[in-house]
Structure formats: structure tokens, C-alpha cells
Amino acid sequence: MYNSRISGLGFYVPENVVTNDDLSKVMDTNDEWIQERTGIKERRHVVKGTDTTTSMGVKAAQKAIERAGIDKDEIDFIVFATLSPDYYFPGPGVLVQRDLGLKRTIGALDVRNQCSGFVYGISVADQYIKSGMYKNVLVIGSELHSHGLDMTTRGRGVSVIFGDGAGAAVLTREEDTSKGILSTHLHSEGQHAEELSLIAPGMGKRWVNDIIADADPEDTSYYPYMNGQFVFKNAVVRFSEVIMEGLQKNNLGPQDIDMLIPHQANLRISQFIQKKFGLKDDQVFNNIMKYGNTTAASIPIALTEAWEAEKIKEGDLVVLAAFGSGFTWGSVIIRW
Numbered sequence: 001m002y003n004s005r006i007s008g009l010g011f012y013v014p015e016n017v018v019t020n021d022d023l024s025k026v027m028d029t030n031d032e033w034i035q036e037r038t039g040i041k042e043r044r045h046v047v048k049g050t051d052t053t054t055s056m057g058v059k060a061a062q063k064a065i066e067r068a069g070i071d072k073d074e075i076d077f078i079v080f081a082t083l084s085p086d087y088y089f090p091g092p093g094v095l096v097q098r099d100l101g102l103k104r105t106i107g108a109l110d111v112r113n114q115c116s117g118f119v120y121g122i123s124v125a126d127q128y129i130k131s132g133m134y135k136n137v138l139v140i141g142s143e144l145h146s147h148g149l150d151m152t153t154r155g156r157g158v159s160v161i162f163g164d165g166a167g168a169a170v171l172t173r174e175e176d177t178s179k180g181i182l183s184t185h186l187h188s189e190g191q192h193a194e195e196l197s198l199i200a201p202g203m204g205k206r207w208v209n210d211i212i213a214d215a216d217p218e219d220t221s222y223y224p225y226m227n228g229q230f231v232f233k234n235a236v237v238r239f240s241e242v243i244m245e246g247l248q249k250n251n252l253g254p255q256d257i258d259m260l261i262p263h264q265a266n267l268r269i270s271q272f273i274q275k276k277f278g279l280k281d282d283q284v285f286n287n288i289m290k291y292g293n294t295t296a297a298s299i300p301i302a303l304t305e306a307w308e309a310e311k312i313k314e315g316d317l318v319v320l321a322a323f324g325s326g327f328t329w330g331s332v333i334i335r336w
């Protein structure tokens with residue numbers, strides 16, 4: 001058995017900055033409400049016709065591959081996590097295989113686990129490397145939320161939170177099993193599936209022809225729905241549980257954490273976790289202020305920024321943790 005380690009990281013966000021004040025011009029909201037409840041000051045929105053979920057993922061991936069010091073054709077497998085794919089099908093994994101210009105017809109897997117997507121993706125990649133099947137696996141989290149949000153007062157509870165962007169990691173075989181990814185921990189609780197969801201178009205309830213036939217201006221089934229307070233209450237419990245589960249599995253405790261990278265769901269959630277585990281400000285990385293909640297992209301963007309700022313050093317214990325729609329949640333324990 002091998003371990004896997006993160007050998008390269010990269011992220012990409014579109015240039016277009018949308019501040020809370022910008023949003024207040026198109027819906028009844030304000031900077032104070034958004035900052036107080038979420039910590040968000042601004043986010044990035046793709047200008048139509050420029051980037052896509054795939055193109056952002058490719059740009060993040062190119063950076064990660066370059067930093068891993070490998071040729072792109074040394075990538076053995078692609079894992080792509082998103083809830084906002086370019087097409088209904090095929091998923092963006094194969095588009096990355098094409099748009100990176102890979103010579104080999106390597107496998108590409110799409111992960112549909114929303115805010116936990118990157119953690120799920122890392123876990124999948126880690127298993128392939130541990131078993132010896134692959135040596136280098138590319139894991140991407142990318143989201144283009146802004147084109148699909150209800151940018152009116154009706155949608156303000158959700159639309160102010162989400163932003164666009166992508167992050168990527170290359171996982172590489174590590175012979176020293178005391179280093180790299182020590183363990184991953186995944187959970188789901190489908191009974192709350194609809195509490196944070198986008199129902200249509202789907203074969204289950206409403207397909208495109210139903211939406212067109214109804215032509216109902218009050219139809220919100222194709223916008224994301226979130227029961228915010230219920231999500232919040234579950235998030236703080238599950239984040240705490242899954243971080244502890246990962247630490248205990250490795251005979252570690254909260255005092256051993258050097259850097260916690262939580263999914264950037266809401267600054268209040270991160271602060272709750274920080275307090276609960278008695279972590280100092282420099283032991284938890286937050287950048288939701290700048291990018292909002294970028295779902296599957298949030299952890300790789302935050303991890304890359306923390307690494308670029310030299311907040312993560314060799315030998316550090318780095319913990320990734322996520323919670324989101326599904327509900328799904330998970331953690332990754334890394335010895336850097």
C-alpha cells in the first residue's frame with residue numbers, strides 16, 4: 001500500500017467582482033445584512049460568454065499540474081466535482097480530458113456531492129493511489145453558480161451567498177505512509193435531500209418540457225432552494241463530528257491541528273467550529289469574504305491560498321472538512 005500526497009495546487013476565479021452593494025442594486029438586500037449573517041463582502045461572477053465550469057476547472061488544473069512538476073500526460077485519472085456542470089450530460093470530467101489536450105484516453109469521473117464534492121473527490125483519488133492503480137490523479141472542484149441564481153428579491157436568501165470559481169489538486173503516490181493523506185471520512189443523510197436542492201430539470205419531478213408547458217412566472221423549481229437555518233444547525237454538528245472522527249482515527253486531537261480548511265459555507269459556521277475546537281485565528285483559513293460560497297471549489301481555492309501564503313508547512317497536520325447538500329459531509333486528514 002502507498003499513501004497519496006497533494007503535490008500541486010491551483011485555483012482560478014473570474015475577474016468580475018460583485019460586491020454586496022452591487023447586489024443591493026438588483027434585489028432588496030444590503031451589505032450589513034450579508035456581512036453580519038455570512039461574512040461575505042464580495043464574490044466573483046462569470047461574465048456570460050467568457051468562462052464555463054470546465055474552463056475554470058482547466059485553468060486551475062493547469063496551475064496544479066505545473067506546480068506538481070509533472071507533464072499533463074502523466075495524469076492517470078480525472079475526478080471532477082461540481083453541481084453546476086456545463087451540460088446535463090456528459091459531465092465536465094471528459095471535457096477536461098479534451099480541453100487539457102491530453103494524449104491519453106484516461107478515465108474521467110464526475111462527482112455529484114455539492115459542497116462535499118471536493119472531499120469526496122479526494123477520497124476517491126486517494127483510494128486509487130493507495131491501491132497502486134494510479135500514480136497521479138487530478139481532482140477538480142469548479143462551480144459556475146451565478147448564471148443559475150434567482151437574482152431578484154425572491155431569491156436573495158440563496159443568491160447573495162454563492163460565487164463562481166475553481167480549484168484543483170494533483171494527488172501523487174507517496175511511498176512514506178506516515179506522510180500525505182492519512183485518512184478520509186465520508187457521510188450522507190438523504191432524508192434531508194430537499195432541504196438544500198435544485199429540483200428541476202430532473203426526471204423525478206419536473207423536466208424541461210414541464211417547465212415550458214407551465215410557463216409559470218412563479219415557478220422557482222429551477223432555482224436552488226435552501227432551508228438556511230436547518231442547514232446551519234446540521235452543518236455545525238456534522239462539521240464537528242467528522243473532524244473529530246478523522247482525528248480519532250489517527251490517534252490525534254484538536255490540539256494537533258495546524259491548519260483547518262473548512263468548506264467556506266458561512267463565516268459563522270467556521271467561527272463556531274474554531275471556538276468549539278479551541279483553535280487560534282491562524283489555525284483556521286477563511287476566504288469566504290472574497291469569494292462567497294463556491295461549493296465544490298471552496299476547499300481547493302482556500303487550500304491553495306493558504307499554501308500560497310505559506311500558512312502550511314511540511315509536517316503540518318492539515319484538516320479539510322465539508323458539509324452540504326445531500327446532506328453529505330466529510331473530512332480529510334493530511335500530514336503535509
Ligand code: COA
Pocket residue numbers: 028029030033034037038115156157158160226227228229230231232235265266269293323324325
Ligand atoms: N438580504 C436581506 N434580507 C434577507 C436576505 C438578504 N440577502 N435574505 C433573507 N433575508 C430576510 C428574510 O426574508 C427574513 O425576513 P423576515 O424576517 O422579514 O421574514 C430575514 O432576512 C431572516 O431570514 P432567515 O432566512 O431566517 O435568515 P437567517 O438568519 O437564517 O440567515 C442564512 C440566512 C442563509 C445566512 C443562514 O441561515 C445560513 O447561513 N445558513 C446556512 C447556509 C449555508 O451554510 N449554506 C451552505 C451550506 S453548504
